[in-house]
């Protein structure tokens with residue numbers, strides 16, 4: 001995989017024009033875009049298709065988490081929007097994960113579109129060991145992420161969203177085909193913001209991450225194209 005293709009830019013903005021302008025200027029220097037709750041709830045489902053017209057790889061990051069029937073139906077509703085990747089929360093449990101995987105495959109077949117990749121969010125990169133224990137888990141963030149990654153694989157998901165801190169252990173557990181998507185990536189010397197378990201682009205790739213999700217270090221930079229290029233170069237690619 002070319003380093004550029006690993007970089008997914010989180011379009012965490014409110015406005016349609018701002019999101020499309022970022023997509024237009026960055027489309028040739030990155031692998032794709034992530035549409036998350038902020039942009040989706042502001043602009044509605046149509047924004048996904050608009051970004052997908054500009055880039056073949058859109059990750060729709062809505063982190064579905066509900067009972068199996070509800071999540072399955074929600075996945076069906078999302079498949080037609082043209083995203084290449086969707087996600088659910090591993091914390092929703094095995095039945096919910098299976099319902100989501102089945103719904104994605106069935107709906108894609110029904111409408112004659114490629115099946116989107118379905119990945120499970122493990123432990124948010126904004127949570128550390130003390131926040132995980134505070135939630136009632138008697139283990140740390142890393143162990144929980146590994147357990148949830150194995151569960152997601154057994155339930156038929158294509159991969160996980162996980163911190164680069166867990167990527168190499170997840171890779172060993174799940175094998176070479178399982179996709180690992182890592183947010184919480186910060187170029188050397190940049191502010192972590194609300195992210196706790198952060199890694200540099202080079203460290204994330206060498207830990208086994210397939211895709212790096214990076215938002216503010218690019219979208220908040222004075223020159224987003226240059227910031228994206230520098231991150232690709234940091235991953236070991238051409239600038």
Ligand code: C5P
Pocket residue numbers: 010012036061121122123124125126161162183184185193195213214215216217
């Ligand atoms: O701006 P920043 O690079 O921190 O953006 C990271 C993006 O990845 C945000 O859109 C956030 O919602 C998302 N994300 C995350 N941690 C996860 C899953 C998704 O930070 N576990």
